[in-house]
Amino acid sequence: MNKPSATAGREISYGEAIREGFIHLLSRHREVFTIGQGLWSPWYVGNSMTDLDKLFGKERVIDTPVSELACTGAAVGAALCGYRPVVIHPRMDFMVLAADQIVNQAAKWHHMLGGQATVPVTVRAIINRGGEQGAQHSQALHGWFAHIPGLRVVMPASVADARDLLIASVLCDDPVMYIDDRWLYERRAVLPPVVERPLATEGPRVLRPGKDITLVGASYSTWLCEQAAEMLAAEDIDAEVIDVRVLNPFEPAAILASVSRTGRLCVVDGGWRNAGWAAEVIASVTEALDAGALKAAPRRITLPDAPAPTSKALEQGYYPEARHVAEAARAMLASRRIAS
Numbered sequence: 001m002n003k004p005s006a007t008a009g010r011e012i013s014y015g016e017a018i019r020e021g022f023i024h025l026l027s028r029h030r031e032v033f034t035i036g037q038g039l040w041s042p043w044y045v046g047n048s049m050t051d052l053d054k055l056f057g058k059e060r061v062i063d064t065p066v067s068e069l070a071c072t073g074a075a076v077g078a079a080l081c082g083y084r085p086v087v088i089h090p091r092m093d094f095m096v097l098a099a100d101q102i103v104n105q106a107a108k109w110h111h112m113l114g115g116q117a118t119v120p121v122t123v124r125a126i127i128n129r130g131g132e133q134g135a136q137h138s139q140a141l142h143g144w145f146a147h148i149p150g151l152r153v154v155m156p157a158s159v160a161d162a163r164d165l166l167i168a169s170v171l172c173d174d175p176v177m178y179i180d181d182r183w184l185y186e187r188r189a190v191l192p193p194v195v196e197r198p199l200a201t202e203g204p205r206v207l208r209p210g211k212d213i214t215l216v217g218a219s220y221s222t223w224l225c226e227q228a229a230e231m232l233a234a235e236d237i238d239a240e241v242i243d244v245r246v247l248n249p250f251e252p253a254a255i256l257a258s259v260s261r262t263g264r265l266c267v268v269d270g271g272w273r274n275a276g277w278a279a280e281v282i283a284s285v286t287e288a289l290d291a292g293a294l295k296a297a298p299r300r301i302t303l304p305d306a307p308a309p310t311s312k313a314l315e316q317g318y319y320p321e322a323r324h325v326a327e328a329a330r331a332m333l334a335s336r337r338i339a340s
Contacts, residue, residue, distance in 0.1 A: 015185035017159045018048035021166035022086075024194050026056045029084065032170055035062040035071050036088030036124075045090050045126065046185050072098035072123065076106045076175075079121035084170050092125040092179070093139045106175035107150035118173040122166075127181040127219070127270070130315060135307035140270040142218070143277040145177050146247040152176040152199060153248040157222035158207075159189035161245060168199040181220040181270070203246050204254040210240035213264040213329050216255055216281055218244040221268040221320075228325035239329060247277065252284040259285050263295030264332050268325055273302040296332040301325055 012020070025032045038044025040053050040063040053061040064071040068089060075087035089095035095102075106119045125145075129138040146153045152174050156165045162180060169176040176199065207222070208229050215225035222243040229239040240258050244250070259265045265285055269278035278300035285298065301320050309318055 011188045011190050012159065013047065013185060014159045014162045014180075014187040015047040017162040017189075017191060018166060018180060019050060019052070020191065021163040022049060022052055023055070024163075024167055025086075025170050026052070026060060029171070031082060032084045032086065033060040033062065033078075034086045034088060035064060035075055036090070037064055037066055037068075037071070038090050039063045039088060045088065046182060048180075048185070049088075068094055068097040069101065072101040073105075075121050075123075076101050076119060079106070079119045079175070080109065080117060084120045084122070086122045086124055086170055088124045088126075090126050091128050091137055092141055093136055095123070095125050096141070102145070102151065102175070102177070103148055107148050110174065111150055119175045120170075120173045121175050122169045122172075123175070123177045124166075125177055125179045127179060127183075129181075129183065129308065130319070132310050132312050132315065133308070134310035138308035140179075140181070140219075142179055142247055143269075143271045143275070143280075146250070146277060146280075148248070150175065151248060152246070153179065154199070154202070154246050155179045155181075155219035156245065157184065157217070157219050157243050159187055160191055161243075163191060164194070164197065165199075165202065165245065167194065168197055168202060171196060172199040174199075179219065183220045184223065187223070199246075203251040204242050204244050206240060206254060206258065207243050208239070208241040210238040210262065212238045212262060213266060213332060214240045214242060214255065214258040214262045215266050215268065215325065215329065216242045216244060217268040218247060218277070219270060221270050224268050224320060224322045224325050227322035228329065231322065231326040232329055235330075237329065237333065244281070250280070250284070252281070252288070255281065256285060256288050260289060260293055263293060264329075265294070265298040266325065266328050266332065267298070267300045268320065269300060269302045271303060272305050273300065274305050276300075276302055278302055296335050299328045299332060301328055
């Protein structure tokens with residue numbers, strides 16, 4: 001049953017691109033189904049699954065009771081039986097209730113059974129921040145899950161990757177955590193035709209070449225880097241922007257090549273500073289490059305080590321913005337000029 005896309009040649013949003021990924025998968029791969037909370041709702045998962053239950057039936061777009069543990073466990077079991085389920089958690093915070101199924105079960109079975117079993121389950125985890133939602137509804141926990149061997153972790157930043165990394169994740173034989181951020185849902189672009197690519201071939205990508213400084217991000221943080229690079233370009237500062245895209249397994253080759261040329265690294269991360277993802281990127285670079293390759297100490301821009309506030313005024317001081325990235329880049333360039 002093929003459901004043709006209505007988006008060919010026109011600009012669509014990031015959220016709509018996720019929906020296009022589901023249409024492609026559900027229409028061409030009978031072993032794919034989706035399960036989770038609020039999947040029949042017109043608002044619960046934004047515009048990313050609108051009317052999919054009407055197009056493909058409620059036996060393949062399954063709206064569940066509120067039990068993250070149960071629906072994730074069911075998906076893992078189905079994956080062991082040959083299906084390719086996508087279990088959807090509309091808030092990443094509450095997915096923590098399913099941590100055992102993800103960390104101790106899905107991520108371990110291929111290893112523990114000597115490669116004789118695969119667990120092709122995709123866990124879609126949605127980051128939903130801001131709007132005075134407070135500490136229990138605002139967390140980006142990608143750093144936790146990128147730490148787990150056996151669990152692939154992807155974070156699309158672009159409209160095209162929102163569709164294409166979803167498709168690659170679901171068709172991968174390994175368990176994958178696909179993390180999308182609602183702050184990206186209104187990004188817009190014209191999409192090329194779908195090309196099914198193995199997830200194992202995907203990794204960091206240079207979005208904008210530059211010679212003065214390397215800016216690295218993932219998901220919404222990549223968009224901040226892109227905006228900061230535009231600001232810096234107006235000041236004749238040439239920033240290279242790299243989108244990590246795949247956090248686990250992490251392949252830093254593109255970042256190493258960039259920092260070898262620019263001599264400066266600034267990593268932007270939507271998680272916290274302490275033991276965070278930004279530190280992993282910086283460590284990978286400083287371990288691999290000679291000390292003389294760096295013209296300035298690496299910088300990281302993260303959330304402060306505090307739970308998210310509820311107050312709108314405090315939120316404005318809590319979340320990094322593109323201007324903060326640009327300010328850090330200027331400071332790194334200025335410190336080099338002073339030292340020389």
